[in-house]
Amino acid sequence: MQVKDILEKHGRSPDKLIGAMLAYQRTTPCNYLTEDDIREFAKETGLPESRIHSVASFYSLLSTKPRGRYIIQVCRDVPCYVNGSLDIVEELERMLKTTMGNTTDDGLFTLEFTSCLGCCDKAPAMQIGDELYGNLTSSRLAEIIKEYRRKRHE
Amino acid sequence: MSEITYRLLTKNFNETDPLSIDDYISRGGYSSLKTALAMNELTVINEIKESGLKGRGGAAFPTGLKMEAVRLAEGEPKYLVCNADEGEPGNFKDRYLMENDPHQIIEGMLISAYATGIRFGYLFIRGEYAKSQETMAVAIEQARSRGFLGDNILDKGFDFDIEIYTGAGSYVCGEEFALLVTIEGKSGRATYKPPFPTTMGLYDKPTQINNVETFCNIPHIIGMGGKSFAEIGTESSKGTKLVCLSGNIKKPGLYEVPFGVTIRQIMQDLGKGIPNNRKIKMVQLGGASGPVIPETMLDIPLDFNEMRKKGLAFGSGAVIVMDERIDVLDVLKRIVEFFHHESCGKCTPCREGLTQLLILLDRFIEGNASVRDLNLMTILMDTMSDSSICGLGQSAPTAVRKVLEYFPEEFESRINDRAVV
Numbered sequence: 001m002q003v004k005d006i007l008e009k010h011g012r013s014p015d016k017l018i019g020a021m022l023a024y025q026r027t028t029p030c031n032y033l034t035e036d037d038i039r040e041f042a043k044e045t046g047l048p049e050s051r052i053h054s055v056a057s058f059y060s061l062l063s064t065k066p067r068g069r070y071i072i073q074v075c076r077d078v079p080c081y082v083n084g085s086l087d088i089v090e091e092l093e094r095m096l097k098t099t100m101g102n103t104t105d106d107g108l109f110t111l112e113f114t115s116c117l118g119c120c121d122k123a124p125a126m127q128i129g130d131e132l133y134g135n136l137t138s139s140r141l142a143e144i145i146k147e148y149r150r151k152r153h154e
Numbered sequence: 155m156s157e158i159t160y161r162l163l164t165k166n167f168n169e170t171d172p173l174s175i176d177d178y179i180s181r182g183g184y185s186s187l188k189t190a191l192a193m194n195e196l197t198v199i200n201e202i203k204e205s206g207l208k209g210r211g212g213a214a215f216p217t218g219l220k221m222e223a224v225r226l227a228e229g230e231p232k233y234l235v236c237n238a239d240e241g242e243p244g245n246f247k248d249r250y251l252m253e254n255d256p257h258q259i260i261e262g263m264l265i266s267a268y269a270t271g272i273r274f275g276y277l278f279i280r281g282e283y284a285k286s287q288e289t290m291a292v293a294i295e296q297a298r299s300r301g302f303l304g305d306n307i308l309d310k311g312f313d314f315d316i317e318i319y320t321g322a323g324s325y326v327c328g329e330e331f332a333l334l335v336t337i338e339g340k341s342g343r344a345t346y347k348p349p350f351p352t353t354m355g356l357y358d359k360p361t362q363i364n365n366v367e368t369f370c371n372i373p374h375i376i377g378m379g380g381k382s383f384a385e386i387g388t389e390s391s392k393g394t395k396l397v398c399l400s401g402n403i404k405k406p407g408l409y410e411v412p413f414g415v416t417i418r419q420i421m422q423d424l425g426k427g428i429p430n431n432r433k434i435k436m437v438q439l440g441g442a443s444g445p446v447i448p449e450t451m452l453d454i455p456l457d458f459n460e461m462r463k464k465g466l467a468f469g470s471g472a473v474i475v476m477d478e479r480i481d482v483l484d485v486l487k488r489i490v491e492f493f494h495h496e497s498c499g500k501c502t503p504c505r506e507g508l509t510q511l512l513i514l515l516d517r518f519i520e521g522n523a524s525v526r527d528l529n530l531m532t533i534l535m536d537t538m539s540d541s542s543i544c545g546l547g548q549s550a551p552t553a554v555r556k557v558l559e560y561f562p563e564e565f566e567s568r569i570n571d572r573a574v575v
Binding site for chain 2: 013014015016017018019021022047051054055058059060061062076077078079081082083114115116117118119120121122123127130132
């Protein structure tokens with residue numbers, strides 16, 4: 001999908017900008033905004049390129065670096081931490097053979113830390129895309145990852 | 155459920171289908187809106203004032219006064235904003251309110267808008283809350299189709315509509331000005347106050363901005379009357395509070411209690427204590443920006459004044475329990491790293507202060523700190539609290555400060571007398 005089409009759908013007023021950028025990013029294969037995309041948004045909205053770049057680099061749900069198809073975000077805050085979130089991180093890194101902040105070789109998963117997901121009563125928690133997963137254990141992690149790997153072939 | 159709970163805002167939880175407007179109406183929903191629309195606008199504001207309701211987002215500003223200020227402010231159009239950018243670590247009450255009883259929020263926003271003379275509102279939901287966004291979108295559409303939103307609501311000549319605005323992942327956007335500039339399509343950075351949003355908010359127009367939980371109280375106040383509402387709770391703190399209990403606790407979860415119950419009651423009666431009979435090390439109130447207290451202070455009641463007297467606050471209602479296994483400085487480092495990541499970077503005391511605070515904390519953790527570092531840290535934290543633009547930088551050092559006050563040995567025991575000063 002083109003930047004232009006997204007803006008047609010969302011509207012071109014400034015209050016629609018961030019929503020449009022998020023929606024556009026979702027359609028890209030590597031979950032990020034390229035420099036060309038940013039230029040395109042500037043051209044289409046008439047806003048300065050610096051302003052678009054400032055928005056793209058400020059918010060953690062927007063990325064200016066390529067990422068995997070599924071982004072696994074593990075909560076790093078205290079309620080999850082005291083319930084063993086670092087063990088979950090270790091387990092994920094081992095299972096996916098990559099480290100936090102990086103993407104698997106097959107481009108399927110990116111591992112990220114996130115600020116509190118508002119799921120502290122089910123700590124430790126993580127989110128993949130729009131799906132929230134709480135009360136994580138290593139066996140549950142294995143199931144979840146298997147499910148996403150299977151999904152790829154659908 | 156124990157008797158220390160009080161179901162007002164959560165009365166429909168697990169009793170109704172959140173996606174059914176008929177369920178909401180069958181349990182008295184939207185009847186407060188009808189009551190309000192039959193009243194004079196100023197009478198509605200007076201009921202809110204009489205109820206003693208204070209903002210539930212953490213700042214505890216009297217809601218009725220805020221509404222009155224917006225009503226009196228000059229400038230059109232005025233805006234209503236519901237702050238559902240819940241991001242304070244340890245808090246999940248707004249998510250529960252949106253996903254379990256979405257119409258309660260809409261009704262609260264409607265009554266507020268009627269009283270303050272506002273015709274348009276944004277519901278700002280954080281980007282990470284996908285299910286909340288979906289639930290609220292369905293509820294808003296239902297309310298429109300039943301004539302609760304739109305033009306000439308209930309044939310009373312009152313127009314109001316709500317648009318959902320989705321955040322893009324930023325804690326500082328919970329701060330009201332950062333939230334408002336985000337809606338304007340900019341990167342969310344805080345601004346000096348005054349002017350406050352009540353006179354100069356969204357697009358520089360008078361804006362009423364309140365937390366989700368605050369709006370949820372409004373239909374109940376109109377339904378039972380401000381006076382009856384004020385009978386719940388304590389002298390300084392009226393009504394109920396949603397408490398988000400998490401950490402090392404047997405039964406974490408969301409609990410609604412009247413003001414006045416103690417932190418110990420919440421942990422013991424509702425949370426059922428610490429797993430495996432471990433001892434409590436400390437409890438953090440409010441979230442990452444809140445104070446930590448030792449076990450000996452757990453009998454403090456949930457009450458704005460009692461807390462303030464002891465230099466404490468419970469913010470938006472998180473209670474994070476940490477047992478004896480934790481390393482206190484390690485936890486502090488997590489908290490400071492959180493603020494370091496979320497600082498918008500606009501003002502120096504916050505941006506650079508957090509960087510320096512992390513360096514100092516590391517010195518203690520690595521055993522390379524001197525007595526001078528302890529003094530330096532105190533001066534640094536005072537500077538941050540005194541001169542940061544917004545609440546983020548001002549409150550970021552709270553936990554470190556409280557550890558110095560209640561657990562000084564955690565720092566003192568790690569001072570290396572031979573460290574190079």
